Amino acid sequence: MRNPLLVPDLRELIQAGETAALRDFFSDHHPAQVAEMIEDLRPVEGDTILGLLPARNRAEILSYLDSERQVHLIESMSPAESAALLHLMSHDERADLVNRLEEDNVDRILPHLAQAEREDIRRLASYEPGTAGSVMTTDYVTLSPQLTVREALERLRHDAPDSETIYYNYVVDPQRKLVGFVSLKTLILSRSASARIGDIMRHDVIFARVDEDQESVARQIGKYDLIAIPVVDTTDMLVGIITHDDAMDILRKEQTEDILAFGGVSKDAEADEESYWQGRIVEAVRRRIGWLLMLFLAGTITRFVVHSFNWVNDRFPLLEFDTFIPLLIGTGGNAGSQSVGTIIRGLALGDIRPSDTIKVVGREVLTGLLLGMLLGVLGFGFTWLILGHPPIFGAVIGLAILGICIWANGVGALVPLLARRFDIDPAVVSAPLISTLVDATGLLIFYSIAILLLIRLAA
Amino acid sequence: MRNPLLVPDLRELIQAGETAALRDFFSDHHPAQVAEMIEDLRPVEGDTILGLLPARNRAEILSYLDSERQVHLIESMSPAESAALLHLMSHDERADLVNRLEEDNVDRILPHLAQAEREDIRRLASYEPGTAGSVMTTDYVTLSPQLTVREALERLRHDAPDSETIYYNYVVDPQRKLVGFVSLKTLILSRSASARIGDIMRHDVIFARVDEDQESVARQIGKYDLIAIPVVDTTDMLVGIITHDDAMDILRKEQTEDILAFGGVSKDAEADEESYWQGRIVEAVRRRIGWLLMLFLAGTITRFVVHSFNWVNDRFPLLEFDTFIPLLIGTGGNAGSQSVGTIIRGLALGDIRPSDTIKVVGREVLTGLLLGMLLGVLGFGFTWLILGHPPIFGAVIGLAILGICIWANGVGALVPLLARRFDIDPAVVSAPLISTLVDATGLLIFYSIAILLLIRLAA
Numbered sequence: 001m002r003n004p005l006l007v008p009d010l011r012e013l014i015q016a017g018e019t020a021a022l023r024d025f026f027s028d029h030h031p032a033q034v035a036e037m038i039e040d041l042r043p044v045e046g047d048t049i050l051g052l053l054p055a056r057n058r059a060e061i062l063s064y065l066d067s068e069r070q071v072h073l074i075e076s077m078s079p080a081e082s083a084a085l086l087h088l089m090s091h092d093e094r095a096d097l098v099n100r101l102e103e104d105n106v107d108r109i110l111p112h113l114a115q116a117e118r119e120d121i122r123r124l125a126s127y128e129p130g131t132a133g134s135v136m137t138t139d140y141v142t143l144s145p146q147l148t149v150r151e152a153l154e155r156l157r158h159d160a161p162d163s164e165t166i167y168y169n170y171v172v173d174p175q176r177k178l179v180g181f182v183s184l185k186t187l188i189l190s191r192s193a194s195a196r197i198g199d200i201m202r203h204d205v206i207f208a209r210v211d212e213d214q215e216s217v218a219r220q221i222g223k224y225d226l227i228a229i230p231v232v233d234t235t236d237m238l239v240g241i242i243t244h245d246d247a248m249d250i251l252r253k254e255q256t257e258d259i260l261a262f263g264g265v266s267k268d269a270e271a272d273e274e275s276y277w278q279g280r281i282v283e284a285v286r287r288r289i290g291w292l293l294m295l296f297l298a299g300t301i302t303r304f305v306v307h308s309f310n311w312v313n314d315r316f317p318l319l320e321f322d323t324f325i326p327l328l329i330g331t332g333g334n335a336g337s338q339s340v341g342t343i344i345r346g347l348a349l350g351d352i353r354p355s356d357t358i359k360v361v362g363r364e365v366l367t368g369l370l371l372g373m374l375l376g377v378l379g380f381g382f383t384w385l386i387l388g389h390p391p392i393f394g395a396v397i398g399l400a401i402l403g404i405c406i407w408a409n410g411v412g413a414l415v416p417l418l419a420r421r422f423d424i425d426p427a428v429v430s431a432p433l434i435s436t437l438v439d440a441t442g443l444l445i446f447y448s449i450a451i452l453l454l455i456r457l458a459a
Numbered sequence: 460m461r462n463p464l465l466v467p468d469l470r471e472l473i474q475a476g477e478t479a480a481l482r483d484f485f486s487d488h489h490p491a492q493v494a495e496m497i498e499d500l501r502p503v504e505g506d507t508i509l510g511l512l513p514a515r516n517r518a519e520i521l522s523y524l525d526s527e528r529q530v531h532l533i534e535s536m537s538p539a540e541s542a543a544l545l546h547l548m549s550h551d552e553r554a555d556l557v558n559r560l561e562e563d564n565v566d567r568i569l570p571h572l573a574q575a576e577r578e579d580i581r582r583l584a585s586y587e588p589g590t591a592g593s594v595m596t597t598d599y600v601t602l603s604p605q606l607t608v609r610e611a612l613e614r615l616r617h618d619a620p621d622s623e624t625i626y627y628n629y630v631v632d633p634q635r636k637l638v639g640f641v642s643l644k645t646l647i648l649s650r651s652a653s654a655r656i657g658d659i660m661r662h663d664v665i666f667a668r669v670d671e672d673q674e675s676v677a678r679q680i681g682k683y684d685l686i687a688i689p690v691v692d693t694t695d696m697l698v699g700i701i702t703h704d705d706a707m708d709i710l711r712k713e714q715t716e717d718i719l720a721f722g723g724v725s726k727d728a729e730a731d732e733e734s735y736w737q738g739r740i741v742e743a744v745r746r747r748i749g750w751l752l753m754l755f756l757a758g759t760i761t762r763f764v765v766h767s768f769n770w771v772n773d774r775f776p777l778l779e780f781d782t783f784i785p786l787l788i789g790t791g792g793n794a795g796s797q798s799v800g801t802i803i804r805g806l807a808l809g810d811i812r813p814s815d816t817i818k819v820v821g822r823e824v825l826t827g828l829l830l831g832m833l834l835g836v837l838g839f840g841f842t843w844l845i846l847g848h849p850p851i852f853g854a855v856i857g858l859a860i861l862g863i864c865i866w867a868n869g870v871g872a873l874v875p876l877l878a879r880r881f882d883i884d885p886a887v888v889s890a891p892l893i894s895t896l897v898d899a900t901g902l903l904i905f906y907s908i909a910i911l912l913l914i915r916l917a918a
Contacts, residue, residue, distance in 0.1 A: 028663045032683050153647070160648055167626050167643070167686075184626070184643060188612070189619055204487045222711065224491050225704035227626075227686065244703045245684035248710065252681065255714040256804040262721055263800015263890060264793055276805035281822060285829045288797045295793050296834050300841060302785035310779060320769060322781030326761035326788055326898050333792065334723055334754050334891035338747045341722015345715040346735035363740060370744045375755050382759060431722060431890035432793035439785050 007040050014045050023052050031057070035064035043072060056161070059088035062097075070097050075105065083112030086121075090164055092137035092246070095124035124240075132217045133210040135250060136231045136240030139164050142172045145179060145198030149190045152197055156184065164243055168228040171201050178230055178238045181205040207232050210239055215254045218247035255348075257427075262344065264291045264432035267425070295436045302329075302440045309447040316454065319393050324383075325443065328397075332404040332442040333435030335371060339364050339412025340434045347416065347426050354421045361413045368409030372402035396453050400446040407445060408438045466499050473504050482511050490516070494523030502531055515620070518547035521556075529556050534564065542571030545580075549623055551596035551705070554583035583699075591676045592669040594709060595690045595699030598623050601631045604638060604657030608649045611656055615643065623702055627687040630660050637689055637697045640664040666691050669698055674713045677706035714807075716886075721803065723750045723891035726884070754895045761788075761899045768906040775913065778852050783842075784902065787856075791863040791901040792894030794830060798823050798871025799893045806875065806885050813880045820872045827868030831861035855912050859905040866904060867897045 013022050026034050026049060034053075038046035038061070050058050050073070062070055062085065074082045074097065086094050086109065098106055098121050110118050120138055127133030141159045143152050156166045169187075171180035180201030190200055207230045208217040221229050221244055229247075231240040261267050266287045306325065313321040343360065346352035352360055376398040384394030412434045416426035472481050485493050485508060493512075497505035497520065509517050509532070521529055521544065533541045533556065545553050545568065557565055557580050569577050579597055586592030600618045602611050615625045628646075630639035639660030649659055666689045667676040680688050680703055688706075690699040720726050725746045765784065772780040802819065805811035811819055839857030843850045871893050875885035 028661070030663070030665060030683050157648060160644060166647070184647070185619060188625070188643070189616060202487070204489070206489060222704065222707040224489050225702075227703070243684075244686070244707070245681065248681040248703070248707055251707065251710065252714070252808070255711070255717075256807045258714075259717060259721055259804050259807070259886075260800050262718055263796045263798075263803075265797050265800055275808070275810040276801070276819075277810065281826055281829065284801075284822075284826045285833075288794075288826070289830060289833060292790070292793055292797065292830060292834065293837075296786070296790055296837065299786045299789045302789070303782045303846075306782040306785065307779060310782070313781070320766060322772075322784065323762045323765040323769070325781065325784050326765065326902065327755070327758045329785055330758045330761070330788070330792075330895055330898050331751070331755055333789075333894060334751055335747075337722045337889070337891045338724050338751065339722075341719050341724055342735070342743070344722075345718050348715045348718070349711070349734070351734040351736065360735075363743075367740055367743045367747070370740065371747060371751060374744075374748060375751065378752075378755065387762075427718075430796070431894075432796045435792060435894065436789055439789050443785065 006037060010037065010041060010049075011045065014041075014048055019052050022049060026053060027057070031060040032064045034061045039066065039069060043069070047073065047076060055084065056088050059085055063089055063093035067097075067100055071100050074101060074109075079108040080112050082109045087113060087117065090137055091120055091124060091139045092135065092164075095121050099125050127210065130214055131210065132208045132212045132214055132231050132242060133240070135214050135217075135246055136210070136242045137164050137246075138240050140228070140241045141166060141169050142176070142238065143169050143182065143197050145171055145173070145196065145201065147197045148194045149187055149197070149200070150193040152182070153187055153193075156187075164241065165228055168226070168241075170205070170230045170238055170241070171197055172238050176237045178205060178207060178232050178236060179203070181230070205230060208242065209234075214250050217242055218250040218254070221247035222251070258344070258348070261425070261427045262341070262430050264288070264295070264430040266290050267428065291430065291432065295432055298436050299439065302443060305440050305443045305447075309443070312447055312450055312455075316393075319389060321447075321450065324397060324400075324446070327379075328400055328404060328446050329435075329439045329442045331375060331401060332408040332438040333431075334408075335368060335405045336408035336412035336434035336438045337431040339368070339409040340416055340429055340431060343413050343416045344426050344429065347420055352417075354417060357414070357417045357421075360417060361410055364409040364413035365406055368406040369402070371409070372405030375405060376402040392453060396446075396450045399449045399453070400442075403445040403449060404438070404442040407441060408434070411437055411441075465496060469496065469500060469508075470504065473500075473507055478511050481508060485512060486516070490519040491523045493520045498524065498528060502528070506532065506535060514543065515547050518544055522548055522552035526556075526559055530559055533560060533568075538567040539571050541568045546572060546576065549596055550579055550583060550598045551594065551623075554580050558584050586669065589673055590669065591667045591671045591673055591690050591701060592699070594673050594676075594705055595669070595701045596623050596705075597699050599687070599700045600625060600628050601635070601697065602628050602641065602656050604630055604632070604655065604660065606656045607653045608646055608656070608659070609652040611641070612646055612652075615646075623700065624687050627685070627700075629664070629689045629697055629700070630656055631697050635696045637664060637666060637691050637695060638662070640689070664689060667701065668693075673709050676701055677709040677713070680706035681710070717803070717807070720884070720886045721800070721889050723747070723754070723889040725749050726887065750889065750891065754891055757895050758898065761902060764899050764902045764906075768902070771906055771909055771914075775852075778848060780906075780909065783856060783859075783905070786838075787859055787863060787905050788894075788898045788901045790834060790860060791867040791897040792890075794827060794864045795867035795871035795893035795897045796890040798827070798868040799875055799888055799890060802872050802875045803885050803888065806879055811876075813876060816873070816876045816880075819876060820869055823868040823872035824865055827865040828861070830868070831864030834864060835861040851912060855905075855909045858908045858912070859901075862904040862908060863897070863901040866900060867893070870896055870900075 038049060050061065062073065124138065139162055141156055141163050143155060160166045167184045169182050170178055171182060173179050180203055182197055182201040186200055206220060206224050206226065208220065210231050210233050217229060226244065228241045228243045230238055231242060233239045257267060343352065379401040380394040380398030383389050383397040384391045415434060416429040419426045419429050497508060509520065521532065583597065598621055600615055600622050602614065619625045626643045628641050629637055630641060632638050639662055641656055641660040645659055665679065665683050665685065667679065669690050669692050676688060680701065685703065687700045687702045689697055690701060692698045716726060802811060835857040838860040839853040842848045842856040843853030874893060875888040878885045878888050
């Protein structure tokens, strides 16, 4: 949808002061599209355009702008103007934005808001990052069971402009306890306008707890195909809702975070809210050094393995055992990475359950056997025909590859499954971890086969 | 939500023939929850429960069952019963299910359906996997611009039971060309019941093309916070819609697929529809052997690198250069994996654009410098203090680690960015690819530093 050709035209209209044309152009676009166009223009041009649009529109567009632009815009306005804009924003976006402003700026703006709104912002901003509370919003409609369908529809009409959604509506008792759910579809389809909400609502509402992990809530929204899910506190009081679009954002973040983890970077709920550019390099170092250090220390074992088997090398100096080490352990790492990637995906999609451990490891070992046979034959040919080593040494290399592939696939399958068993997120089982695990053990396989074929069998 | 304690109770109720109690119990649960409980019971017990519930309910639950159970259920029914059930299912789920049935079974069932439904199934099943067409559904309401708000609401009420959603409605002209969009919210909020749809609808509809990639469509739904997106064919005729819940499923599949790719397994649109268990092992081998083979062949270079530098090793036999090889290239692979994971995530989230290449590579190289300094000092200490080698050799190892970390981070950043530049999905840049790229070059860095410090400087 990004159209760079548009920018010069828009710029011309802005310079010519064609406010009517600009207003017309932008009013028929989705706020997300307008936000994109504004991001492509200079800040001052963007401000001009936002100034032309109705206030509610402006508030909507604001929430689609990147956070830097949002902060810039608020900071360029008077506290009263900022407050007027915040008043019209959706409650979760508003709380996020206020969180990003500087403290003294916040102190200047908040007094211009009604007390209820100030409290709402403070409360939404107070939840632990990564919880349902931190992503929920408070602009939703509640209905009481005593209302009739007609009254409920009146209420929705009245509250709609300030609500995140009017399609899913929650029914609460006088203590704001969540007692039921009624969709707009149910209201519209109701045969009698005087039916009571309490009689047509669903009692078994799927809900989330305010301190629940945001990812598990987002998964529930996906699993039950919901447009929104209500969030309750420890006393079952309704305190917010999370909508389907926020769930999608959460899943996108969490799942790309899995890629980070799979690459061997520690998970960190707070840092994951940030873009690649935010946070200093020291922060990036901090998130990577843990695993890197642990794997480095584990990797030092390989030095002792090679050292203790160097007598094999010395006994057959022409074979140059050491020249095959990178290829062998590299292949093991690659096969293991494929296996662990497959298993993590299977676990994430729910195809694989921890109880399937034996079946999965069996399947992966068998896959490793087939892959190892193919690569082993190649390794045999490479060593014998291309390098001109004796065929028995070709067999050593070929069998080592076979053994390493089987082993790597088994480890790559077993480790994430064990992690899941011990309630560790299997996505922290990274490709580097499996590679490192397979390095030292792969060398053992290599030297064992060499000793068996070259020394034991020859003796 | 899975509650294994429930199973014995349900089993007892089934055996006692307590149909009323069972019906009551299941009618207040979400179809997805009922589907889960049925999956925990034996097939015959599940069939009993489904038999108790109203037909529409049964059709809804069916679509939440795993595909094996769906097929089993249809196969256990008469063709007429199957057709009655298919008639009530959502159109996309129905087409998917028919796709999974055996051909002669389909031939027995389809004649029991109306011709329009048969054609709908055939058409939906005919789209290329991975396209918008393959995931869209056809059970939606269309409105004409001439209708009044009152008439439109009537239409929605009438069509609601058979529609996937009535919250987003699309306006078409007599040729079924998509001309506008009106939400149920707009209809409800309309001040006049006699206003024409053509006057209150949005003209600038965000839509997808039938042959568009399903992932890009799902991303649009997320970006614009849509409940559904209309799908048009090459003549701009409305042919289907894709709903937010299907978009979430698509993103979940696509993003876990990225993990697979990152582990070094080829992407494959058709195989990705399958669960871990479907498809034979030969299929798994086929998807893995390509990369594994390529990386193996690339990896053979390392043999020649080590071989051609073995004279350095021979000149300092006590230092045992080869014993450090696995540790050094392992660390390079790990650092590179972290870097590539970070960049792929940044690209997926849109934080990083291809135009940022130089900035990104610079940042990663700097991160590699800091990480390399920390690990380098450790490597120096390990070689000198623990292994008792001369400090100058400790310096060789320490500097080699530093150089390899910088290099690995640079390669890990550059390769996915170049892939994106050349319109290759950066997610195919796997951890194994980066590791393999860094292996041979890392060895070059190691031996170059050794020659410089031990031979040149000593001379």
